[in-house]
Amino acid sequence: MIDGKPSRTCAEKHDTVPVGWRRDAAMVSRMAGIDTLAWFDGEIRNLQEIRVSPLAHALHYGTGAFEGIRCYRQASGRGGVFRLREHMERLSTSCRILGVSIPYDTVTLCEATLETLRANSFDAAYIRPLVFMGEGAMGVAGGDNPIHTLIAVWQWGSYLGDDGMKHGIKTLITSYERTTGNAAPIRGKLTGQYIQSFMAKRQVRALGIDEGLLIDRDGYLSEATGENLFVVVDGTIFTAPDSSPILHGITRDTVLTIAADLKIPVRLERFGRSELYRADEAFLSGTAAEITPVRAVDDRTLRVSPGPVTKAIQSTYLELVRGNGPRATEWITEV
Ligand SMILES: Cc1ncc(COP(=O)(O)O)c(C=O)c1O
Numbered sequence: 517m518i519d520g521k522p523s524r525t526c527a528e529k530h531d532t533v534p535v536g537w538r539r540d541a542a543m544v545s546r547m548a549g550i551d552t553l554a555w556f557d558g559e560i561r562n563l564q565e566i567r568v569s570p571l572a573h574a575l576h577y578g579t580g581a582f583e584g585i586r587c588y589r590q591a592s593g594r595g596g597v598f599r600l601r602e603h604m605e606r607l608s609t610s611c612r613i614l615g616v617s618i619p620y621d622t623v624t625l626c627e628a629t630l631e632t633l634r635a636n637s638f639d640a641a642y643i644r645p646l647v648f649m650g651e652g653a654m655g656v657a658g659g660d661n662p663i664h665t666l667i668a669v670w671q672w673g674s675y676l677g678d679d680g681m682k683h684g685i686k687t688l689i690t691s692y693e694r695t696t697g698n699a700a701p702i703r704g705k706l707t708g709q710y711i712q713s714f715m716a717k718r719q720v721r722a723l724g725i726d727e728g729l730l731i732d733r734d735g736y737l738s739e740a741t742g743e744n745l746f747v748v749v750d751g752t753i754f755t756a757p758d759s760s761p762i763l764h765g766i767t768r769d770t771v772l773t774i775a776a777d778l779k780i781p782v783r784l785e786r787f788g789r790s791e792l793y794r795a796d797e798a799f800l801s802g803t804a805a806e807i808t809p810v811r812a813v814d815d816r817t818l819r820v821s822p823g824p825v826t827k828a829i830q831s832t833y834l835e836l837v838r839g840n841g842p843r844a845t846e847w848i849t850e851v
Contacts, residue, residue, distance in 0.1 A: 553635040555628045555667040558620075560635050563668055573649035573658045578708020580648030581610035581618075584803045587633055587641045587669075587851060590839040595639035595851035598803075598837045600626050602766050604645070610704035611647055616663050618647050625667070626849065632667050633851045642672035642804065648707065675742075675804035676726055681830075684811025684821030685726035685800075687740070689789060692716040694730040694738040694761045702761045713741035727800065729792075729813070732761050736786040743802035744768040747787060747795035748825045754791065757784040767801040767833075773843065774832045780825060797823030799830070807833045 554563040574580040585603045590596040604625045611618040620628070629643055645667045652661030674681045692712050695702055700709050716728035729745060732738040738756055739745050744765040746755045753775055756762050775782045792798065796819045798810035807830035809822035822830065835841055839848055 550668075550670045552638075552668065552670050553632065554669070555632045555665075557664055558628075560632065566666070568664070569651035571651045571654060572664075573652065573654070573661050574707060576654075577649075577656055577658075578706070578711070579614065579616070579658065580646055580707035581607055581614055581616075582644065582646040582705055582707060583607045585629070585643040585645070586803050586806075586837065587638065587643060588837045588839075589639040590848070590850070592839070592850075593639070595633055595641070596837075596839055596848040597629060597633070597643070597851065599766050599770070599847050600629060600849045602769075603803075604629075606705060606764075606766065607645055607647065610706055613701045613704035614706055616647070616649060618665070619663055620665060625665075628667055629669075630849065630851050632669050636669055638669060638671065639851065640671065641669045644668045644670075646707075672804070674806070674808075675802070676800075676808045680726060680808050681806070682822075684809035684818075686724075686812040687727045687729050687798075687810050688720045688723065688725045688814055689737070689792070690716040690719055690728040690730060692719075692728070692730055694732050696733050696761045703764065705763060717741045727808075732756075732786075734786075736760070736788050737792060738762050739765075740800050740802075743800035743805045743808070744771075746771065746799050746801065747792055748797035748799075748823060749791065749795055751825065752781045752783055753825060753829075754783050754785055754787050756786055760786060765801055765803075767803055767806070770833065770836070770847075771801050771807070771829055774829055774836070777842070778828055778832065780828070796820060797826045799826040806830070806837075 550563060552563050553560050556566045583603045587595045587597045604622045608618055608622055633641060647665050649658055650662040650664050653659030676685050692715055716730060720728040727740050729740050730738050737745055738760055739762045744762060746753050772782060792813050793816050798818055800808045809826045811821035836844055
């Protein structure tokens with residue numbers, strides 16, 4: 517869990533920093549201890565022994581593409597990766613958008629993911645593939661710098677906390693605008709683009725709020741810093757349409773499929789602050805956050821959290837990723 521309380525040592529170490537920043541410091545320190553086996557440029561290596569040049573282009577200019585994927589323990593006792601192919605296809609698309617040529621095809625990346633999970637004997641894990649520009653030409657445009665590929669795995673609980681999963685989280689509509697297509701290529705999951713999410717997330721955390729929501733240039737809600745956003749009004753689910761400046765979340769797609777299966781009406785429409793304030797329920801979707809109910813927006817508490825629609829979507833999702841449901845065979849790759 518990344519949003520948990522800091523350990524004693526971390527809290528002590530960071531006694532001089534403002535309260536809201538302590539959790540981040542604790543998180544960094546905990547994450548730094550990850551010592552798993554990773555796949556790097558075609559080989560399984562100790563994660564902590566992989567060395568990257570301080571002059572790697574991506575460190576300076578954010579020229580990387582990444583994914584977040586989850587593997588769940590299935591009823592069989594084996595691990596199963598949820599929508600692996602779709603994630604690797606999105607990674608490949610992100611690289612195409614960025615204009616770097618990924619050195620491995622999707623099948624190789626899927627195989628490499630399974631190999632990494634097996635090497636660690638993990639039946640449940642978070643998986644972080646990252647493709648980035650290495651050291652070479654140092655100007656903004658780079659040159660024929662080497663392209664590195666990493667697949668790291670580690671064990672990671674609920675991204676927004678177990679309590680958040682059960683009772684809902686507090687959100688704030690931040691003043692940060694979600695980038696639109698002319699400012700940056702919004703459909704790719706590109707590392708440099710996350711500076712906005714970083715700024716918004718740090719801001720809300722410092723205020724004791726769990727997650728930040730971003731508006732688009734026209735003032736409509738787009739998404740959260742790392743999740744897609746849904747509201748429920750009179751039993752109908754609303755979420756920003758594909759044409760909005762959002763990441764086309766794979767979990768969002770799963771939610772839309774589940775809603776269709778459960779015969780819950782969905783409208784892909786832009787909505788603003790008022791709709792969110794008057795909503796009966798709201799929830800976020802993302803690979804890391806899974807389906808997290810929203811309990812409050814700004815200074816307002818929503819009517820119910822989790823409401824009946826959120827609960828139905830959440831429980832169906834959590835069953836599905838563990839292999840229970842009609843789409844499980846199609847969407848889960850056994851390790
Ligand atoms: C900005 C943003 N929106 C939405 C999502 C949800 O995407 P997915 O469901 O594919 O994990 C993510 C997570 O990757 C994200 O970073």
